[in-house]
Amino acid sequence: MSATKWVYGFDEVAEAEQRYGGDWEGVRGLLGGKGANLGEMTRLGVPVPPGFTVTTEACLAYLGGDETFPPGCWEQVEQALHRVEKAAGKRFGDPQEPLLVSCRSGAKFSMPGMMDTVLNIGLNDEVAAGLARLTGDERFVYDSYRRLVQMFGSVVLGRPDEVFEEVLAKHRAEQGVATDSELAAPRLKAIVAEFRRLAGGFPTDPKEQLRLATEAVFKSWNGKRAVDYRNAAGIPHDLGTAVNIQTMVFGNMGDDCATGVAMSRNATSGEPKIEGDYLINAQGEDVVAGIRATKPLEQLAGDMPEMYAQFAAIASRLEKHYREMQDMEFTVERGKLWLLQTRNGKRTAQAAVRIAVDQAEEGLITRQEAVMRVKPDQVDFFLHPQFRPESRKGAVRLANGLNVSPGAAVGVAAFDADLAERWAKQEGKQVIMVRPETKPDDVHGMLAAEGILTSRGGRTSHAALVARQFGKPAVVGVAALEVDMAARTMAVAGRVIAEGDWISIDGTNGDVFLGRLETMVPDISDPWLMRLLTWADEVRKLRVRANADYPVDAERARRYGAEGIGLTRTEHMFFETERLPIVQKMIMTTSPEERAEALARLLPYQRADFEGLFRAMDGLPVIIRLIDPPLHEFLPSTGDLTKRLIDLKVEEARGGKVAGEITEVEALLARVASMHEANPMLGTRGVRLGITLPELTRMQVRAIFEAACAVTREGVVVHPEVMIPLVSHVNELKVQRELLEAEARQVMAEQGIEVKYLFGTMIEIPRAALTAGEIARYAEFFSFGTNDLTQTTFGISRDDAESGFLVRYLRDGILEDNPFATIDRNGVGRIMRLAVEGGRATRPDLEVGICGEHGGDPRSIAFCHELGLDYVSCSPFRVPIARLAAAQAALQ
Numbered sequence: 016m017s018a019t020k021w022v023y024g025f026d027e028v029a030e031a032e033q034r035y036g037g038d039w040e041g042v043r044g045l046l047g048g049k050g051a052n053l054g055e056m057t058r059l060g061v062p063v064p065p066g067f068t069v070t071t072e073a074c075l076a077y078l079g080g081d082e083t084f085p086p087g088c089w090e091q092v093e094q095a096l097h098r099v100e101k102a103a104g105k106r107f108g109d110p111q112e113p114l115l116v117s118c119r120s121g122a123k124f125s126m127p128g129m130m131d132t133v134l135n136i137g138l139n140d141e142v143a144a145g146l147a148r149l150t151g152d153e154r155f156v157y158d159s160y161r162r163l164v165q166m167f168g169s170v171v172l173g174r175p176d177e178v179f180e181e182v183l184a185k186h187r188a189e190q191g192v193a194t195d196s197e198l199a200a201p202r203l204k205a206i207v208a209e210f211r212r213l214a215g216g217f218p219t220d221p222k223e224q225l226r227l228a229t230e231a232v233f234k235s236w237n238g239k240r241a242v243d244y245r246n247a248a249g250i251p252h253d254l255g256t257a258v259n260i261q262t263m264v265f266g267n268m269g270d271d272c273a274t275g276v277a278m279s280r281n282a283t284s285g286e287p288k289i290e291g292d293y294l295i296n297a298q299g300e301d302v303v304a305g306i307r308a309t310k311p312l313e314q315l316a317g318d319m320p321e322m323y324a325q326f327a328a329i330a331s332r333l334e335k336h337y338r339e340m341q342d343m344e345f346t347v348e349r350g351k352l353w354l355l356q357t358r359n360g361k362r363t364a365q366a367a368v369r370i371a372v373d374q375a376e377e378g379l380i381t382r383q384e385a386v387m388r389v390k391p392d393q394v395d396f397f398l399h400p401q402f403r404p405e406s407r408k409g410a411v412r413l414a415n416g417l418n419v420s421p422g423a424a425v426g427v428a429a430f431d432a433d434l435a436e437r438w439a440k441q442e443g444k445q446v447i448m449v450r451p452e453t454k455p456d457d458v459h460g461m462l463a464a465e466g467i468l469t470s471r472g473g474r475t476s477h478a479a480l481v482a483r484q485f486g487k488p489a490v491v492g493v494a495a496l497e498v499d500m501a502a503r504t505m506a507v508a509g510r511v512i513a514e515g516d517w518i519s520i521d522g523t524n525g526d527v528f529l530g531r532l533e534t535m536v537p538d539i540s541d542p543w544l545m546r547l548l549t550w551a552d553e554v555r556k557l558r559v560r561a562n563a564d565y566p567v568d569a570e571r572a573r574r575y576g577a578e579g580i581g582l583t584r585t586e587h588m589f590f591e592t593e594r595l596p597i598v599q600k601m602i603m604t605t606s607p608e609e610r611a612e613a614l615a616r617l618l619p620y621q622r623a624d625f626e627g628l629f630r631a632m633d634g635l636p637v638i639i640r641l642i643d644p645p646l647h648e649f650l651p652s653t654g655d656l657t658k659r660l661i662d663l664k665v666e667e668a669r670g671g672k673v674a675g676e677i678t679e680v681e682a683l684l685a686r687v688a689s690m691h692e693a694n695p696m697l698g699t700r701g702v703r704l705g706i707t708l709p710e711l712t713r714m715q716v717r718a719i720f721e722a723a724c725a726v727t728r729e730g731v732v733v734h735p736e737v738m739i740p741l742v743s744h745v746n747e748l749k750v751q752r753e754l755l756e757a758e759a760r761q762v763m764a765e766q767g768i769e770v771k772y773l774f775g776t777m778i779e780i781p782r783a784a785l786t787a788g789e790i791a792r793y794a795e796f797f798s799f800g801t802n803d804l805t806q807t808t809f810g811i812s813r814d815d816a817e818s819g820f821l822v823r824y825l826r827d828g829i830l831e832d833n834p835f836a837t838i839d840r841n842g843v844g845r846i847m848r849l850a851v852e853g854g855r856a857t858r859p860d861l862e863v864g865i866c867g868e869h870g871g872d873p874r875s876i877a878f879c880h881e882l883g884l885d886y887v888s889c890s891p892f893r894v895p896i897a898r899l900a901a902a903q904a905a906l907q
């Protein structure tokens with residue numbers, strides 16, 4: 016067995032690929048995303064400074080082995096360094112011809128800024144003096160040197176970065192300049208000395224610098240920032256990071272030098288145009304740190320036309336090679352362009368959709384790939400809140416900044432991450448996190464906040480990247496905003512806003528407002544999304560219906576692409592103010608005549624409701640579920656009634672003439688008490704209610720068919736499907752259906768119109784699923800009510816559990832997923848499978864769908880696809896998401 020290869024040169028990527036049989040994911044796992052792509056760019060002939068990658072395996076061996084390098088590892092680093100020295104014609108630590116390197120973290124999945132990087136390794140006093148002689152540029156050399164000591168001090172030696180920043184600020188003030196790049200050489204030299212004192216223990220031996228930096232990068236895999244980020248982004252903790260050791264190129268050697276970051280397309284809107292930020296005469300993190308005002312990339316075309324043209328060509332080449340939008344780092348050293356990184360770019364949901372669609376239309380990817388590229392949840396952002404135009408009109412606009420992550424957010428200003436998190440999580444406040452700029456250790460606050468506002472930073476700043484990834488509305492680089500961290504206030508447009516004051520930000524256009532604006536959810540009319548969803552519709556097998564109780568919901572659902580209604584809950588209609596007294600009367604009375612009269616008064620209301628739904632769904636099926644909840648829900652509670660009774664008695668004692676009312680309340684109380692059930696969710700509801708109170712369901716069926724006949728006369732095409740809930744035994748369905756279908760036939764005979772209809776049932780009790788074969792004899796369709804089916808299969812009451820022990824179960828990993836959010840495949844899912852098989856064995860053309868909450872959950876939708884259901888039904892707002900999820904399930 017040959018010795019382990021811990022180190023791969025950038026020119027050895029083919030070897031790594033071979034090891035994984037050409038599987039690029041394997042290469043990324045071994046070399047990290049950054050290392051793999053540096054190798055790939057080298058192979059493509061893109062100019063990359065020479066270097067090599069220490070593998071993630073070495074990292075894991077190091078971390079798992081009491082923080083020592085595995086045998087042979089460091090020797091391989093030295094050999095690889097030697098190869099780089101030869102290629103560059105320079106020597107590491109040699110003052111005559113010094114090679115400097117960077118030591119860069121890089122895990123399989125990009126975690127921007129979460130781990131550490133040290134630049135300019137290899138400098139000490141002698142090497143610096145030599146390099147100054149060689150380049151004739153002392154300012155550049157001591158600028159690089161102070162950066163090394165600063166980064167080494169904070170990354171390796173653990174000194175807080177502020178300590179160094181304070182020194183820089185002091186010197187800037189003394190010299191009267193605004194930026195570090197204006198500091199003169201002697202001053203930089205003094206700063207280096209001061210930094211070395213502050214850092215304490217800065218090693219002068221370049222090899223020692225490199226070794227310690229490599230170890231620090233390995234260790235940063237387990238740093239708090241990195242762990243928090245992985246938890247939030249769902250990245251496993253056992254991957255480790257690679258370390259890339261790479262020849263330094265210098266963007267800080269003068270005004271013919273620059274450094275920048277850029278995307279091959281616009282990451283906010285998706286527009287097919289490269290965009291980015293750069294700085295002349297700067298290095299490394301300067302661009303993303305937001306300390307100096309960056310220039311938009313287009314200006315590079317004026318500043319350095321040749322470099323701009325080369326960069327644009329490489330960007331487009333890399334995008335074609337990876338068939339994905341790229342996020343790149345580049346540096347220009349004295350008129351020579353170098354690429355330092357490329358990766359698939361993070362983007363907003365809007366950009367994700369537009370880029371996928373554009374790339375498919377450009378022929379770069381197929382339509383099916385485009386459909387797979389957008390996550391169903393990203394579609395949600397098109398339905399994201401925006402400010403109401405009226406509310407925006409009257410509001411005080413404080414400033415405008417960069418619109419880096421869309422959506423409207425409203426909250427109280429919090430000036431640090433810990434407070435933002437505490438207010439949001441413990442006090443349930445809506446918070447906007449406000450900072451001069453954000454740093455990787457602010458992520459927990461950013462996640463807890465509704466939105467993010469910073470006074471500095473560009474489109475590719477840390478705040479912008481994180482906000483986009485997690486879908487938080489964000490406005491950054493608001494120059495007019497002055498955040499005073501000491502006073503905990505922010506000043507803007509002549510106003511001072513204290514911590515805790517309400518502000519509103521619009522990440523869609525960059526506006527910042529005073530106070531609390533009202534938000535609304537827009538319509539989905541984005542042309543790219545429409546196209547993508549059309550492509551999704553072409554491949555999906557599942558149909559998508561909506562759960563809608565009112566005509567407005569049905570209309571919205573239809574606009575969003577619903578192909579019918581999977582669930583109308585008729586009881587909602589009973590709660591409306593003018594109807595409730597009639598409903599109560601109907602329940603209270605013991606006289607059949609009075610009940611009939613109350614039902615006759617309810618009939619026109621229900622008929623009108625159904626007419627509206629049928630019109631909105633012209634030509635499409637509409638499932639109407641007959642009354643489901645226990646009747647006590649329509650009556651006042653015993654507690655309220657008792658209180659009312661006491662009040663009345665007191666009034667009577669004072670001489671009030673309320674005897675009549677007292678009798679009424681007493682009767683009501685007696686009736687409510689008589690209806691009491693210990694466990695109403697398992698009590699007289701659903702079909703059981705229909706059987707005990709057949710007049711009620713008969714009235715509902717009459718309303719459905721009268722409405723259907725009426726709109727048919729208008730020319731509307733109706734397909735009513737009558738759904739009987741909570742069936743557990745075939746006989747329940749049999750008696751209820753016979754009764755109701757007779758009523759339906761009678762209505763159609765009276766009206767002289769035949770409509771096509773179906774009778775079917777919910778499957779929401781395990782017994783129904785287990786006896787689906789029998790039940791299908793009387794049901795023309797099944798609809799899985801997975802909320803109740805989950806409750807009854809687990810024996811868990813949803814309402815109680817989700818705020819109780821279930822929280823703990825999920826936290827402790829006793830349950831991996833909340834079964835009320837994602838279908839429990841092994842339990843509930845197994846029962847569903849039995850029901851589908853049993854039902855279809857009896858009735859091959861049985862229509863089967865799902866109308867529980869799970870119908871809008873992408874993972875549950877994938878399961879429904881596997882089960883071969885005919886459709887999923889979900890809230891109108893989830894319909895576009897379901898269309899995409901169903902397509903992805905079909906393509907997988």
Ligand code: ADP
Pocket residue numbers: 064116117118119120126127128129130131132134261262263264265298299300344345346355356
């Ligand atoms: P991150 O993952 O946080 O972006 P990087 O390893 O990419 O960390 O490095 C941080 C910054 O330093 C980037 O701007 C990068 O371009 C720059 N940098 C890294 N290595 C070099 C190098 N060899 N020469 C010049 N700049 C470098």
Ligand code: MG
Pocket residue numbers: 128129130131132300
């Ligand atoms: Mg970094």
Ligand code: MG
Pocket residue numbers: 344356
């Ligand atoms: Mg980087």
